[in-house]
Amino acid sequence: MAQSYPYTVDYSGRQVDIEMLQSIVRPVEIEQVTVSSITQPAKIVTGVQKLVQRYALLLLSTLETVHFDQDQGTLLVSNLVGGVIQNRGRLQSAFAVANTSVFQQMKKDDAQVEVFGDQPADEILTRATLLDFDIDFVDSLVYLRIRLTTQAGDDLTFIVPTTAPR
């Protein structure tokens, strides 16, 4: 379950994004990830929540699957579903590579201040740490528990549910 640390932030005038994941009720099961539907009013996100969403989207996108943006994403998911990651050690290694790639991709746009505007400190990622992880070979599930640290010093831990080969 996501954890948060209460603090006071002024979100007025912030750049916003649409919320990708409407809710993660029980993050350890595949079916419980629901994507925004056109039947539901779109929710917007900003601040650290927007950062988490952006990080997750880039981490879970697969390289060379986005038309006209072949460099977007990582090989983490494709390695998982492809059965390349056979043990916990390989998972740590794959995450480290993917995490580095996500940082690079985020920095590419973040550096273009004249195009995309300034970023508040709580939207600038400084570190992503894999706190806990597990591979459930019986149910073909992978658990990743990641801590994101922003320039403002806030931490938000979130859980990324994904499938592995059964």
Added chain:
Amino acid sequence: MADELTLADVTQEEFDTAESVLIDLVRTTYPSLDLRRGTVLRDLLIRPAASVTALNTDRLEMLQIQMSLTAMLANEDTIDPAAVDNILANFGVVRNAGAEATGQVQVRVDADRTYTFAPGFQFLTLDGLIFETTQNYVVKTDADPLSGEIELFLSGDGTYYYFILPLTAADVGSEYSIVEGTALDAAASLFGFVAASAYADFSGGLDEESISQVVARLPAAISYRALESRTSIDAKLRDHFEGTGVTIQDLSSQGYGDRTQLRDKHNPTGFAVGSRVDIYSRTFTAPQTVLLQKAGVRVGENQYQFTIERTEAPGYYAIRSISEVDSSINGELAFDTLPAIGSYAFVEVRSADGLTGTFHDIDPDNSVIESAYTVYQKSVVTVSGVPSAEAEHNFKVEVFSANGLSAMQTYVDGTDVRNLEADYILRCPLICFVGVDVKAYYDASRTVDAETMQRDLYNYINSRSFIRRLTRSELTCILLADGATRIDLGASGMALQGIVRDAAGATHTLQGDTLDIETIADAKSLLAPETVVFGAELESIHVEVVAE
């Protein structure tokens, strides 16, 4: 067409540009939207919109190109020909779609039997050019020509049989204008087949008109359509004969005040009265031949005589060769006489014919010249040196001729076409047959292609019409462009020669640095730059490449 472009045609560069523009536009109006990579807005809003924007930009560019012939000319390699045709349709102009070459092949077979060909029976050259029959043909020794059957002949030495089969190229293009003697093979099984070769040069093969060519002729094509000025005569004839198989390469109209217009001075004082127009029409690129089979009557020892009627080769310019019916001549005109090497010697006497009942003004006292190269000329040909004592002997006769002269004469004679106060006569232009012998030097570290040089010279010479001169320097430029480093212009390096037959029957030879028609001009024999075109057969151009 523009609407046939899809997202698959959008390049990464075009997408990146469109995406950048969209981000700027959206951020200007909605600065609160975060459009960085990895955001949902970027994925769901910007990226699809950028794809469509890039596609629409492509389509707009294509549309802009297709709205202008000049723009299409700049993109000639990629443009859809249908787009060109659409613009030309606005001016009532149709692009030439090209034409298939036609000709005859001599097919040799091993026995006397009946051979049947269905339409589409194919013959192939070694280069893979395909020619085919276009109708049913039955070949046998007792053929009935009136029913379209083809006669099977026994060869002179009795070792094989042969027949002459008409063929048409399977596709349009000038490369199908194969020369006499070119070997062909039957594509399908033909029982008893021995060999086949082009009986005479194939003609009529024409490349599809390029955009640059159609742009060049557009001013004439959209000009006032009446037989009045040079431009309008050119336009009206080109327009009418477009797509008919008669391809007008160049025209020269000689009328009031022109020195080679003799027909408007038929009065005691000899002053010009106008209303007479002689139209010299180049309807061929390279000199084109018509093949005749003539039966000569013996008139003396080894001498035979026959008549080339005015309808057999209308307005023909000169006889290329006279030979045995089963022979092939790869003649080379260069540097010698006008008949090809290998031809029987002959004398031709031309005269006017068929003028009775026409309104054309031709002076009976000067009819040989005034009817020369028109559809109103005929000739009696006496062939000598024939090793035969038969009372009648068959000959294969090749004459240089302008295709479509009869059809053009009939057209301009129409009272709904011609100016009722004028008298138009079509003439085959006088052809200055050019021979070139050149030694081209090139850098040994690079490669040059003598065949390309030969072909480029051939194309250039055959594009020169109704101009005063052809010079060695013009040809040198072509060779240098083809990779030659220098051309030997000394006495033994580059030789240039031309032969012209005037309307009186005299031949004139030009040679040296310049083939200047003006130096031999004789208006009374219709010989002037305005009536002469330059032409060359491929065999008359010799290019020797020397590495240094």
